[in-house]
Amino acid sequence: MTTTVKQALGAISNLAAVEQAQALADRGYRPEVRPKVNIHIHLPPNFSAFETVTQAVELAAKQGLGVLGVSNYYDYRVYGDYAEQARRHGIFPLFGLEIISLDDALAREGVKVNDPGNPGRMYVCGKGITRFDPLKGRALEIVKIIRRNDRRRMAEMIGKLLAIFKARGPDVQLTEEKIIDGVVKRHGCRRDAVYLQERHVAQAFQEALFARTKESERIAVLSKALGAASKCEPTDAVTIQGEIRSQLMKAGKEAFVAESCVSFDEAITLILELGGIPCYPTLADGASPICPYEDPPEKLVANCRERNFHCVELIPIRNSPAVLERYVRAYRKAGIAVTAGTEHNTLDLLPLEPTCKGGAEISDELKEIFWEGACVVAAHQFLNLRGRCGFVDSRGRANSAYSTAEERIRAFSALGAALIRRYHDQNRTRQDNSTNSEQ
Numbered sequence: 001m002t003t004t005v006k007q008a009l010g011a012i013s014n015l016a017a018v019e020q021a022q023a024l025a026d027r028g029y030r031p032e033v034r035p036k037v038n039i040h041i042h043l044p045p046n047f048s049a050f051e052t053v054t055q056a057v058e059l060a061a062k063q064g065l066g067v068l069g070v071s072n073y074y075d076y077r078v079y080g081d082y083a084e085q086a087r088r089h090g091i092f093p094l095f096g097l098e099i100i101s102l103d104d105a106l107a108r109e110g111v112k113v114n115d116p117g118n119p120g121r122m123y124v125c126g127k128g129i130t131r132f133d134p135l136k137g138r139a140l141e142i143v144k145i146i147r148r149n150d151r152r153r154m155a156e157m158i159g160k161l162l163a164i165f166k167a168r169g170p171d172v173q174l175t176e177e178k179i180i181d182g183v184v185k186r187h188g189c190r191r192d193a194v195y196l197q198e199r200h201v202a203q204a205f206q207e208a209l210f211a212r213t214k215e216s217e218r219i220a221v222l223s224k225a226l227g228a229a230s231k232c233e234p235t236d237a238v239t240i241q242g243e244i245r246s247q248l249m250k251a252g253k254e255a256f257v258a259e260s261c262v263s264f265d266e267a268i269t270l271i272l273e274l275g276g277i278p279c280y281p282t283l284a285d286g287a288s289p290i291c292p293y294e295d296p297p298e299k300l301v302a303n304c305r306e307r308n309f310h311c312v313e314l315i316p317i318r319n320s321p322a323v324l325e326r327y328v329r330a331y332r333k334a335g336i337a338v339t340a341g342t343e344h345n346t347l348d349l350l351p352l353e354p355t356c357k358g359g360a361e362i363s364d365e366l367k368e369i370f371w372e373g374a375c376v377v378a379a380h381q382f383l384n385l386r387g388r389c390g391f392v393d394s395r396g397r398a399n400s401a402y403s404t405a406e407e408r409i410r411a412f413s414a415l416g417a418a419l420i421r422r423y424h425d426q427n428r429t430r431q432d433n434s435t436n437s438e439q
Contacts, residue, residue, distance in 0.1 A: 340354045
C-alpha cells in the first residue's frame, strides 16, 4: 500500500508532544552511539544511482545509516514511499529539495558561485521541508515555472542531439516521450512525476548507441558523433554518458541550450513556502580552481551571512580532507549549521556514508559536526509540523528565542538527537512486537 506524504509526515509529527520532546532533550536523551548520517541523496525518478526507493533504503540500512535525507528536484510525491521504507528499516527520514537559481548581478560580473561552468548560477537546497503535499500557492507557481523551463530546455536539447547523431551516425530514433517511457519502465514510477534531466537524456543516447553498434565499432562511432576522439572503454556506459554530456551538452558545445533559471529570491521563497531551511551547497575544491565566490572560506562565510544562510552543506566526495576541514571549521566557528551528503546523482553506487575524495575517511570531529547538522534539521522539521517556529522562521530569519547562534545550534541539535533516539526506540519496539507476534 502506498504511503501518502501526509501519513509519512504525521509519523514524524506524532513522535512526541513538543514539551515531552524538549524534556527528553534537556536530560540528554541522545543515541548511545552516533548514527551514520547522509542528508542529501536523489531518488528516482530524479536521475539516481538507485533503481528504486526500496533499493536506496535497504542499502542505507545495510550500511548502518540512522538518518537519511532526500533532496529531489521538481516533484516530491515519492517522499511518502521513501518515509515508509525508512520506517520499516529504522532510518529517520529527512525531506529536502534542490533548486538551480540565477543571480543576474553576479552573472553580469562573471562571478562563479557553486557552478564552475556558469557565472551567476547558484545551486540552493532546502532542508526539513514539510509543506509539499499538495504543493499550493506561491510554491506551486514557482515549481510550475521550474518544470516548464526545464521541459522546454530538454526538448530543445534532445532535438539538437538527434540532429547531430543523424548527421554523423548512428541515426537514433528517440523522442522526449520515449526517453520518459524509459525512465518510467526503469523505476516503475508515475509518468507525471518524471521531469527529464541532462543525465536522463545522455543515458538514453548512450543506450541507443549501444543498441545500434557492435562493441568493436562503438568507440569509433561515438568519436564521430562527438566530433572528438573518445577515450572510453566500449562497455563503460557511465563514462560514455559523461562524455556525451561534456562533449555535446555543456556550455559552448553543439547541443547546449541555456537554462532559464528562477531567481535566487524565488528559490528562497520556494524553500520558505515549503517550511524549509535555506541551505547553501558548498562546492569548494570540487572545482579547480575553487570558484571565486567561495574562496577563501572566510569570504564564503561572509557571503552566506549576507544572503541569510544559517545552514550549509558539503558533498565530501568532491573534497580533499584538508579542504573539507577548513570549510567546515570556518562555517561552524561562524555559528552556521553544517550538513553533508553524497547526492548519488550518477549511476555509481558509492557507499552511503560520506567520505572524501578517493574514499578518504572523514575525521571524527567533522562527523560529529555533520551529525549535529542532521539533528538541527530533524528538530526544525518536527517543530514546523507542530506549528512552532523552527531553526529559521517563515522569512528565513534565525529563531529569535536564542541569544546566540551557538545557543540555537546546540538547542536544536539536542532536540533533534532526542527525536531521532525516540524514533529509533519506537521502531525497535515495533519490530520486537512484530517478532513476538510471529512466534
